[in-house]
Amino acid sequence: MKNENSPGIKEIAKLAGVSIGTIDRVLHNRPGVSEKTKEKVLKIIQQTGYKKNVLASRLKLAATRKIQIACLIPEIKDESSYWKLPQYGINKAVEELKEQGISVSYYYFNSFDPRSFKEQSNEILKMEYDAVVSVPFFKTESDLFLQKLEEAEIAVVFLDSRQELNFKANFINQDSFKAGQVAGRLLEGLLKGNGLYFVINILNERGIQVNNLQREQGFRAYFAEKASQSQNDIYTINLPFDDHVDLQEVIPKLIERKEPKGIFVTNARSFRLLDLLKDYQESELYLVGFDLNVQNLAYLKADKIQFLINQKPEYQGYAAVKGLYKYLTSQDHTELNIDIPVDIIVKENAEFYMNGHMTP
Amino acid sequence: MKNENSPGIKEIAKLAGVSIGTIDRVLHNRPGVSEKTKEKVLKIIQQTGYKKNVLASRLKLAATRKIQIACLIPEIKDESSYWKLPQYGINKAVEELKEQGISVSYYYFNSFDPRSFKEQSNEILKMEYDAVVSVPFFKTESDLFLQKLEEAEIAVVFLDSRQELNFKANFINQDSFKAGQVAGRLLEGLLKGNGLYFVINILNERGIQVNNLQREQGFRAYFAEKASQSQNDIYTINLPFDDHVDLQEVIPKLIERKEPKGIFVTNARSFRLLDLLKDYQESELYLVGFDLNVQNLAYLKADKIQFLINQKPEYQGYAAVKGLYKYLTSQDHTELNIDIPVDIIVKENAEFYMNGHMTP
């Protein structure tokens, strides 16, 4: 028996004096219903507050027409690749929803090559996916993809970073500006305004990533609000990604000055900097970085990194699939945009945030 | 059509040469099946790796027999009560699973009165609930309840705190010892071993709560591992919960010593201490507390509290219901025990963890 406060399709049909087939046509905007009937049915749906039973709907559709999701993310080069984490979350969500009829296909692009993104996105457009999960590294190409997806009425969620795009998009990612502010707070607590601050952007083949820049801006904004802190004592260093960097040349200030130092590394590679610094006698040094990769965790355990900021990459992927499922089955788009918390990690709580921990 | 890698009940029936009714009887351990048939069916279920389709199962059962959960938590005295938060999460999960056929009934006990817990738990036992969510404040009474629930084969999950109970129980809560260690780390970063540490236990009518004690132990354990820190410089103060405490009398050390101070308040009432300290000229003072209540948040915003530790109370409730649903429908108990992350909150990231944010 149906719950008294939520009528079913049968009830609606009876009230409208038509068959359930017609109700279904109206609900799905399928052709073949007279304007008059349609209006009458819609009115009754309104009045009764009818809500589709997704369970029943999926029971039928899981067997006949799966929800198909395409996922376009950067290549996964090795086991410790960052992109394994969103993928883990995506797979977990798909596993949980398997019974409901859902499947995912992966496409990979080269993070340094916009053309590979374009190629792969075209492959996706050839097929008839219901939804797409991707990463908006390349502005122009993302916009083009977005436009075509919109034309084809295919839902899309972007993970990891936020770009200003010309077409409206859904984002599940961390606000990098806020993350930078949090980093400012943490380093200030350790230094007490008594020392020098360094923002280290470790560049890649394409220069600096957009969210690294946003993190730096947030960091500086934090100190700009404090009258006590001179902006002159915050040095930005753009460190080329190169195995044979001579720190003596690139960052003499970091090497030579003897004051306590607060270092904010704006991407996942804080371990790189610490690798390089190994050869130098260091003065008092505090470091805040991003992401729980094995190298960073080793330095965290060794008290060389004081804080890491976590972006919940697994959860981003997980939430994207769950959100898309909810949208596709219930027209509910509220979970397609999520501002991921800025998790603060220290040695003593790191374990909770690893291994695909999926708490929000 | 069924997915080829997961046979349905029909397929099993055909392979066993019996009807689907018989399969169902075997699956649910219902009487009326000959030993021989049962064995044959079980063997085929084994071989094929049959998994019940929960979707189909719930579609039928949602209409005929709901999953009924009883929730026994402390009284909610006002809008800002801590217990509103788990309740919010419980309600959210029930809302999400409504279609699957689930309902919750609340029972409340007085946190200072074990008898009220006992009374209410007896009320619950009179009804035929499928599962219980509760809080193990009282050891003896919790054990008794647990025993009776076990006899009646009713699943139970405890939230908030962990007690050593005689009967096996499921817990979704934060490890208070670890939370104390994190607090130690945070205060040490701010003080740099240069000052005094205070652990403040704010007592209630029944003295100190078990998890407050565990937090203190974790805090002290953190410093015990550091050779550099003298345990003598960590003072424990048990502060009676009383509106007219004279701090001058109760904690002269905190008032009179002029060194920088690191204060760890082991429960949600750090705001109480700060209220009381208002009347004194304070030396440099750093505070780590628990929970994002409005009073604490106001002090956090005012830079009087440096860090708050969050226990994700909403998520605890949410996860309990989700975990119980999964257990009751799929015999999967993996989500009935969750070690909640020790979230570190500062002024700049607090917003993410409020308002029933449900990320893990």
Add this chain to the structure above:
DNA sequence: CTGAAAGCGCTTACAG
């Protein structure tokens, strides 16, 4: 002890 049939609420292919 076992089977055949009806039903959960929605979807679809077919008939008219």
Add this chain to the structure above:
DNA sequence: CTGAAAGCGCTTACAG
């Protein structure tokens, strides 16, 4: 343009 019927996979009440 509309309806009647079959079916998704599982559960249950009834018949034998």
